Amino acid sequence: MATVTSSTSSADCLRSGSDSSSDEVLLEVQDLTVEFHTDDGIVHAVSNMSWDINEGETLAILGESGSGKSVSVQAVMGLLPTPPAVIAGGSIRYRGTELVGASSDTLRSIRGSEVAMIFQDPLSALNPVYRVGWQIAETFRIGKRMSRKEANGRAIELMGRVGIPNPEQRARQYPHQFSGGMRQRAMIAMALALEPKVLIADEPTTALDVTVQAQIMDLLSKIQSENRMGLILITHDLGVVASVADRVVVMYAGRAVESGPADDFYAKPAHPYSQGLLSSVPKISGPTGKLNSIEGTPPSVIELPSGCAFHPRCPHSVDRCHSQAPELTAITDRTGHSACFLTEELL
Amino acid sequence: MLRYFFRRVVQLIPVFFITTFLIFLVVRIIPGDPIQAQFGERRIPENLRAAYIERYHFNEPLWKQYFLYMRDVLSFDLGDSVASQRPINDIFREAIPRSATLAGLSVFFVALFSIPMGIFSARHKNSKADNSFLVITLIMLAIPPFVLGLLAQLFFGLRWNLFPISGVGEGLYSYILPALVISTSLMAIESRLMRTTLLDTFREDYLRTARAKGLTEGRVFRIHALRNALIPIVTVLGIDFGALLGGTIVTESVFNIPGIGFQITRAIVQRDTTIITGISIFLVMAYLLINLLVDMIYAWLDPRIRYD
Numbered sequence: 117m118a119t120v121t122s123s124t125s126s127a128d129c130l131r132s133g134s135d136s137s138s139d140e141v142l143l144e145v146q147d148l149t150v151e152f153h154t155d156d157g158i159v160h161a162v163s164n165m166s167w168d169i170n171e172g173e174t175l176a177i178l179g180e181s182g183s184g185k186s187v188s189v190q191a192v193m194g195l196l197p198t199p200p201a202v203i204a205g206g207s208i209r210y211r212g213t214e215l216v217g218a219s220s221d222t223l224r225s226i227r228g229s230e231v232a233m234i235f236q237d238p239l240s241a242l243n244p245v246y247r248v249g250w251q252i253a254e255t256f257r258i259g260k261r262m263s264r265k266e267a268n269g270r271a272i273e274l275m276g277r278v279g280i281p282n283p284e285q286r287a288r289q290y291p292h293q294f295s296g297g298m299r300q301r302a303m304i305a306m307a308l309a310l311e312p313k314v315l316i317a318d319e320p321t322t323a324l325d326v327t328v329q330a331q332i333m334d335l336l337s338k339i340q341s342e343n344r345m346g347l348i349l350i351t352h353d354l355g356v357v358a359s360v361a362d363r364v365v366v367m368y369a370g371r372a373v374e375s376g377p378a379d380d381f382y383a384k385p386a387h388p389y390s391q392g393l394l395s396s397v398p399k400i401s402g403p404t405g406k407l408n409s410i411e412g413t414p415p416s417v418i419e420l421p422s423g424c425a426f427h428p429r430c431p432h433s434v435d436r437c438h439s440q441a442p443e444l445t446a447i448t449d450r451t452g453h454s455a456c457f458l459t460e461e462l463l
Numbered sequence: 464m465l466r467y468f469f470r471r472v473v474q475l476i477p478v479f480f481i482t483t484f485l486i487f488l489v490v491r492i493i494p495g496d497p498i499q500a501q502f503g504e505r506r507i508p509e510n511l512r513a514a515y516i517e518r519y520h521f522n523e524p525l526w527k528q529y530f531l532y533m534r535d536v537l538s539f540d541l542g543d544s545v546a547s548q549r550p551i552n553d554i555f556r557e558a559i560p561r562s563a564t565l566a567g568l569s570v571f572f573v574a575l576f577s578i579p580m581g582i583f584s585a586r587h588k589n590s591k592a593d594n595s596f597l598v599i600t601l602i603m604l605a606i607p608p609f610v611l612g613l614l615a616q617l618f619f620g621l622r623w624n625l626f627p628i629s630g631v632g633e634g635l636y637s638y639i640l641p642a643l644v645i646s647t648s649l650m651a652i653e654s655r656l657m658r659t660t661l662l663d664t665f666r667e668d669y670l671r672t673a674r675a676k677g678l679t680e681g682r683v684f685r686i687h688a689l690r691n692a693l694i695p696i697v698t699v700l701g702i703d704f705g706a707l708l709g710g711t712i713v714t715e716s717v718f719n720i721p722g723i724g725f726q727i728t729r730a731i732v733q734r735d736t737t738i739i740t741g742i743s744i745f746l747v748m749a750y751l752l753i754n755l756l757v758d759m760i761y762a763w764l765d766p767r768i769r770y771d
Contacts, residue, residue, distance in 0.1 A: 195671055220680070228677030240668040243687055244767055245694075254686075255676045290766040306676065 139171040140211070142314050142346045143192065143231070148206035150184070150191050153199060157418045161187040163370045164206070166444075169314060169346040174337070176349045176357040176378065178393070179367035180414055185350045188367075189316045193233055194223035210314075229259055232307035236319035238299035242291035248302050249275070249287025255309040274305040279335060297328035304335065314346040315339075321356055333360060354397050358382055366390050369415050369425035372444055376452020386447050386454035386463055388430045424456070432458055464762065464769055471758055475751050483536075486743040487529050490736050500734035501545055519545075519737070532740070541741040546733045551741045554726060559745075561631060562722035565715070566707035568635070568642035569649070570700050576650045578696065581657020582689075588662060600651035612644045612717035629719040641718040645711055649703055653696060661692040694764045701757030708753075709746035 146166045152159035162184040169175045177185045190196050192208050194215065208215040210226055235241040243251060249271045256267035268287070275283035278301045291299055300320060307315055317336060321329035337360045340347040349357050357364070361378040366387065374387040385391045392410040412429035415421050421428050427437040436457055444455040447463070456462070498507060498515045515521070519542075520528050535542060541551035584593045619640055620628030626640040627633050664670070665688060673687040674680075712724035719725075723742060730738035762769040 193675055195674055224677050224679065226677075227675055233675045235668060235672065237668065241672045243669040243673070243691070245690055245765060254678075258682065259677055292767050303672075306672075310677070 139173065141168050141170055142211060143348075144168040144207075144209045145188070145192065146207045146209075148188060148191060148208060149204040150187050150196065151202050151204045153202060159417045160370050160420060161201075161417060162191070165367070165370075165372050166206075167365050167372070167375070169348060171313070171346055172341070172344040174340060174347040174349060174357075174360050174362045176351065176361035176364045177367060178351060178354060178357070178364055180352055182414055182417065183367040184370040184417075185367050186318050189233070189318060189348060189350060193227055193231060193316070194218075194220075195233075228255060228307075228312065229310040230312055231314040231316065232310070232312035233316040233318065234300070234303045234307050234320050237323045238296065238303045239291060239323075241303060242299060244291055247288055247290055248294065249283075252287075252302065252306045252309060255306055259310045270309070271305070274309060275302065278302075278305045278308070278339075279331075280305070296324050297331060300324060300328075300332050301335065304332075304339070308339065308343075311343065312345065314348065316348045316350070318350045319352070320349070322351070322353065329356060333357075336360070354393060366393070369420055370417060371425065371455065373426065373455045374452065375444065376447070376450065376454075380450055380452050384463065386452055386459050387456050388432050388458070388462065389426050390454075391462075392429075432462060434458070467762055467769060468759060471755055475755060479747065479751060480533075482747045483533065483744050484529055486747070487532065487740060488525070490740050490743075491525060491528070493734075495734070497545065497734055497736045536744060541744075542737050544730075544735050545737050546730075546735040551738060554738065555741070555745065558721060558723050558726045561720055562708050562711065562715070562724065564635065565638050565642055565645065565711055565720060565722060566704050568638050569645040569707055569711075570704045572642055572646040573649045573653055573703065574696075574700055576646070577653035577657050578693075580650075580654040581661060581696075584654065584658040585661035585665070588658075593658075596654075600655060603647050603651035606647070608644055608648070609713050609717055611647055612641070612714055615640050615644050616717070631720055638720070641711075641714050641720060644717075645707060645714050653699060653703075656699060657692070657696050660695050661688065664688045664692040667691070694761065697764060698757055698761050701753060701760060705750045705753035705757075708749050709742070 145168065148162055148165045149160075150162040152161055165184070165188055167175065167177070177188070179185045187196065187201075191201075191203055192210075192215065196203075203216050206216065210230060213222070213226075215223060215226065242248065246254075249268060252271035252274060253262075253264070253267035256262045256270050257264065260267075262270065272283045272287050275287060280286050280298055280301050286294070286298070291302070294302060300323075315336075320336065321332050324332060333356060336347060336349075339345070340360075347360075349361060351357055358378070363376065364374075364378050364381045365372050366374040366381075366385075366389065368389050374381065374385065374390045376386070381390065382394070385394050389410070392408075395408040396410060398407055410429055411431075415425055415428070423439045423441055424430070424433070424437045425441075427433040430437065434457070440457075442455045442457050444453045445459075446452075447454050447459055498512055498521075520531050523531070532542075539552070541555070543550050544554065580596065584596055587593050615626075616628040619625045627637045628640065631637045667688075670683055670687055673683045678687075709723050709727070711722065712728055714720075715722050715724035716728060723746070726738065727742045729735070730742065
């Protein structure tokens with residue numbers, strides 16, 4: 117299914133290999149550009165970003181906070197506050213239906229039932245004044261027009277399935293009576309209620325204890341394979357997704373700088389930024405000493421550096437990087453893509 | 464919930480005794496002779512003075528006076544007015560329903576105005592309508608109630624003949640104009656409060672969750688935003704009711720409504736110590752009980768309080 121086009125678009129670049137070509141492309145984001153028009157100027161939150169996701173596949177979108185990873189998926193769900201957010205260009209297609217500029221009814225029919233989402237902080241993401249069971253049941257009642265009683269039964273069943281003990285009793289409790297991990301399980305139950313084809317998890321483990329993080333990741337990946345969903349994991353924590361991601365996209369200052377199969381990325385990152393990111397992950401084995409870090413700070417998204425946005429922090433930058441922005445281009449001899457003039461030299 | 468209720472009730476007991484003792488003390492230590500005050504410049508016959516002292520226990524130490532007084536209060540006997548000799552219970556039976564009607568109607572008007580107005584302003588944030596409404600609320604706050612009362616009487620009463628301007632002869636209808644005067648400044652404050660809390664609620668993550676579930680904007684607003692934004696305003700409305708019960712002295716005078724405020728003004732002028740103490744203690748009790756009720760409503764609306 118991968119058709120190579122000559123445009124600067126990189127949607128095709130991210131398509132998985134031939135082994136999964138029988139799987140349907142669910143979401144396809146192409147050249148997405150999102151801006152925030154604020155009093156301080158235009159924030160270029162996402163620029164020309166492209167990715168897609170297939171049935172039964174896990175895509176990890178990696179990057180530091182402020183790199184635009186959350187914005188790019190909230191745009192998919194139509195959850196960005198407009199104004200100030202403006203989708204300035206590109207397209208988002210869900211199984212062929214264009215979502216950019218779609219009516220609010222179209223977007224609503226996709227939300228929850230086709231594409232569902234869970235968020236970073238499950239305490240603030242749950243309504244404090246309603247019982248957890250009620251909030252899950254609401255999805256059934258509105259999405260499937262179920263009766264109160266039937267919806268409630270389904271909510272309890274679902275809470276049990278995501279590993280909440282005593283679901284019947286837990287359903288009658290309020291979010292603040294749940295632990296962090298249990299809240300995230302409740303969020304997952306809510307997201308799964310309408311059996312969506314795509315689940316977007318925006319930093320799902322960031323607010324949780326390390327031990328709970330692994331449990332939630334296991335649960336997500338178990339559900340993903342059972343339901344053959346497309347799972348999009350957004351995180352700044354490279355360790356969390358290493359074992360579950362099929363493909364990764366690395367974002368820097370609103371742009372995708374590298375993309376490709378997760379195995380290749382973790383074994384041999386191509387872009388200097390990816391290399392920096394991976395070398396700054398602390399390792400349990402190996403020599404002890406000073407932890408690597410990337411020099412400098414992420415750029416202001418209002419005034420991006422000229423040329424390659426990463427050049428002021430890049431240890432390899434050459435003159436060309438200061439004036440010219442590299443496109444995402446295929447890496448020779450492997451399936452990935454990198455937006456760097458020096459990719460071939462550095463690998 | 465029940466445990467929370469009992470804890471709050473137990474907390475009320477010391478508050479009740481401390482505040483009533485302070486009131487009792489303040490009324491007793493006002494300089495001047497409360498008995499002489501009833502007779503103006505005239506000399507009081509010795510036997511009459513002795514009868515007064517006997518009756519109000521003026522010869523006992525202060526703590527004992529307080530103890531004897533509280534014994535009566537707790538058996539719902541507030542004694543007689545020093546000035547008119549009428550039982551204070553009778554005076555209360557007339558005055559309290561009037562003040563409660565006035566306070567209740569005022570709070571009703573405040574809610575009727577502030578909630579929709581706050582919602583409108585929040586949904587049209589920084590629009591022309593929102594900005595002009597801010598100016599209007601500032602004007603509403605700036606006009607003192609007695610000026611507003613006189614203006615209302617002049618226009619709505621005398622000029623246009625829409626509402627009665629004095630007394631309570633026409634039942635609930637007589638209370639409309641004074642209630643509007645009382646509620647004006649509260650409407651201004653509370654519509655701003657409603658606007659602010661709603662705008663804060665709009666930023667909450669759980670609204671994003673509600674949208675992500677595929678709910679309509681209408682349902683996201685009504686079920687998820689409004690329910691949370693109403694919690695502070697309901698609480699404030701309850702506290703307003705408690706404060707208005709005794710705090711409408713000016714308006715009750717302007718509109719000649721013989722309620723609690725009216726009675727306390729008269730009692731202060733006449734140095735009618737038993738009425739002053741009685742009304743003050745009634746107001747403390749009413750305020751404490753209304754606050755208890757407000758806390759219960761608050762806990763009912765917000766489960767985070769209930770289950771702490």
